[in-house]
Amino acid sequence: MIGPLEIAVVGCGVAGQAAAILLADAGHRVTLFERFAEPRPLGAGLLLQPTGLAVLGALGLADAAAARGARVVGLETETDRGRPVLDLRYADLHAGAFGLGIRRPDLFDLLYGRLKRSRARLVTGAEITAIERQELVDESGCRHGPFELIVVADGANSRLRGQLLPQARAPLYRWGCLWTTVPDDQGLGDGGRLRQRVRGTRLMMGLLPVAPGQLTMYWSLPVEALAAKRAIDLDAFRRQATALWPEASSVIERAARSELSRATYRHVALRRWNVGAVLLIGDAGHGTSPQLGQGANLGLMDAYVIARCLAESDNLLMALIAYEHRRAATLNYYRRASHLLTPFFQSRLAPLGWLRDAFMGPAGRIPALRTMMTSTLAGTRRGWLSSTPLDAEGRYRLDM
Numbered sequence: 001m002i003g004p005l006e007i008a009v010v011g012c013g014v015a016g017q018a019a020a021i022l023l024a025d026a027g028h029r030v031t032l033f034e035r036f037a038e039p040r041p042l043g044a045g046l047l048l049q050p051t052g053l054a055v056l057g058a059l060g061l062a063d064a065a066a067a068r069g070a071r072v073v074g075l076e077t078e079t080d081r082g083r084p085v086l087d088l089r090y091a092d093l094h095a096g097a098f099g100l101g102i103r104r105p106d107l108f109d110l111l112y113g114r115l116k117r118s119r120a121r122l123v124t125g126a127e128i129t130a131i132e133r134q135e136l137v138d139e140s141g142c143r144h145g146p147f148e149l150i151v152v153a154d155g156a157n158s159r160l161r162g163q164l165l166p167q168a169r170a171p172l173y174r175w176g177c178l179w180t181t182v183p184d185d186q187g188l189g190d191g192g193r194l195r196q197r198v199r200g201t202r203l204m205m206g207l208l209p210v211a212p213g214q215l216t217m218y219w220s221l222p223v224e225a226l227a228a229k230r231a232i233d234l235d236a237f238r239r240q241a242t243a244l245w246p247e248a249s250s251v252i253e254r255a256a257r258s259e260l261s262r263a264t265y266r267h268v269a270l271r272r273w274n275v276g277a278v279l280l281i282g283d284a285g286h287g288t289s290p291q292l293g294q295g296a297n298l299g300l301m302d303a304y305v306i307a308r309c310l311a312e313s314d315n316l317l318m319a320l321i322a323y324e325h326r327r328a329a330t331l332n333y334y335r336r337a338s339h340l341l342t343p344f345f346q347s348r349l350a351p352l353g354w355l356r357d358a359f360m361g362p363a364g365r366i367p368a369l370r371t372m373m374t375s376t377l378a379g380t381r382r383g384w385l386s387s388t389p390l391d392a393e394g395r396y397r398l399d400m
Contacts, residue, residue, distance in 0.1 A: 001311050002319065004028050008136055008147040009120075010128045010160065012039040015282025015299030016153035017111040021059060022307035023151075024120035032120050033136060033144070035127035035154075041108035044179035044263060045208050045216030047072060047194060048100040048107075049379035050090075050396040052297035055304045058398060061110045068110070069102035070189065070209035075377055077196040080244050084361045085198065092374045096394025099293075099378070101194070101210040103181055107296070129159060131278060149316060150278045151306065153299070156266040156287030164278060169269045173289050175346035176226045176264035178237070179218040181210060182254040186247070189215050194293070197245045200353040204345055205245055217255045218263075220346050226262040265289045267339055273327070274320050279306060286331045288338035291345055297379045298334060302327065304398060329383035337376060 005028045009020045012034035020032040048056070048065065056062045074089035090097035115122065126144070130137040131152075135145035152160050161168055188195065189209035196206045204220035219241060224230075234256050241252045268287035273280050282299030306323050313319040343349055344356040363369045375387040380396060382388055391397050 001026075002314055002316060005148040005310070005316070006146070007031070007149045007151065008033060008145060009151045009153060010136065011152070011154035011282070011284070012036075012112075012115075012122070013042070013153060013155060013282065013299070014107065014111065014296045015284075015303055016151070017108075017115050018055060018059065018300050018303035019151050019153060019281060019306060020120040021111070021114055021118045022303055023310070024118040026307055026311055028310070030118075030120040031144070031147075032115070032122050033126045033128050033138075034122065034124045037125045039108075039112060039122075039124065041104045044177075044218060044261065045101060045103050045181055045210035046107070046296050047208060047293040048102060049293065049297045049377070050097055050099070050390060050394075051379035052300045053100060054396040054398050055300035056110075057395075058304060059111075059114055061114060064110050065100060065102060065107065068106040068211060069100040070211055070214070071192050072099035072101050072194055072209060073192040075194045075196070077198060079357055080197060080199045080203075083357055085357060086196075086360060086364060086373070088364065088370070088374045088377050090374065090378060090394075092370060093378055093380070094390045094394035097378065097390055098394075099194075101208045101216070103210045103214070103216070106211070128154070130163060131160060134277060148277060149310075152278060152280045152284050153282045154284050156268060156283040158280070158284040161268070161270075161280060161284055164275045164280070165270060165272075170266045170287065172223060173265045173267060173342065173346075174223050175220055175289075175342075176223050176262065177218040177220050177290075178226070178232065178260045179216060179263060180255050180258045180260050181214055181216045182251055182258055184209070184213050184215045184251070185254075186250050188248060188251060197248075198345060198353070199244055200350055201343065201345060201347045201356075203240060203244050205241055205248070207248065207251065215251060217251060219255075223264055226264055228262070232260060232262075263290075267335075269335060273324060273331075277316060277320070279320060279323070281306065286335050288335055289342040289346070291342045292334060292338045292376065294334050294338070294379055298331065301330075301379075308398075329386075330381060333381050333383050334376075334379075337381075
């Protein structure tokens with residue numbers, strides 16, 4: 001194991017907090033930098049896959065997350081005419097496998113509480129704008145460090161990524177969504193499924209159970225309609241959403257009367273994730289659309305793997321090489337699969353919707369393809385040709 005390192009982590013989101021906790025628990029001297037004066041969660045409810053749940057288990061948070069969240073048994077997508085598009089069940093991988101819907105503030109609170117119990121030091125109100133000679137430079141010009149390892153986890157809109165990798169591609173997806181969390185007074189989440197309803201490639205609504213009696217609703221919109229200064233047309237939302245999903249009319253009305261948040265996404269495509277002793281993890285290193293529900297899970301796994309690689313090596317460079325070796329196939333697979341799949345659900349390309357409706361449902365009934373689809377959902381893919389098997393109890397094995 002490498003002796004205790006001076007490590008900086010930039011960003012207090014899911015990946016950043018997990019990395020800071022795991023690295024501090026391993027004995028490293030960790031300082032976590034956060035731009036807000038008081039760290040806070042950003043984003044909608046999310047779906048924790050067996051991969052993310054395994055990392056929460058390593059953090060000692062799995063039971064607490066399960067108590068706050070809602071067990072999810074699978075994903076169901078259908079058209080407004082009732083035609084099945086996707087019908088995936090974790091049980092197809094293992095009878096004990098499941099996902100967990102959870103509100104992002106609840107996950108944040110669990111991680112933040114765990115962070116405060118760790119030896120990591122938290123510095124707030126410090127927006128890091130540059131990295132120079134292993135030192136961090138904040139917006140006021142104050143320098144922090146030097147550090148032997150810097151972990152950049154400042155999200156898909158990372159300011160540091162462009163400085164470190166000027167050729168990096170991170171275009172904004174042309175579609176994003178509105179989201180909010182509302183009471184499930186119609187019992188739409190009682191079956192424990194993430195449910196989606198689509199019409200073509202322009203209309204999509206999803207309902208994710210995130211707590212007992214609570215649903216996170218998301219509604220797809222072109223990115224220009226989500227501009228910060230542009231008012232949301234609530235009448236159009238009510239009309240279109242109710243026509244798409246009449247059975248969810250009460251949820252739609254509650255959503256229209258609540259505070260709807262806007263979310264946009266970037267497709268982050270990097271050839272490598274480190275520049276010397278600076279490592280990009282989470283959405284800063286491989287942001288995608290949320291279509292495959294993997295963002296938080298990939299970030300949690302990034303944090304676990306870098307901590308493990310440092311523990312298993314006596315050389316920092318070799319640990320970073322080992323990290324890339326362990327993560328490359330999975331990260332490249334999910335980046336490419338997400339980028340390939342997203343236009344079939346969110347785009348102005350109507351023929352893609354026809355192809356999706358015609359072929360995706362039948363393809364999901366072919367055993368080999370169904371296994372691939374379900375393992376993709378579960379986060380266990382290690383590339384196009386392989387997947388990590390679950391253990392005897394249906395849990396993801398972190399030692400693989």
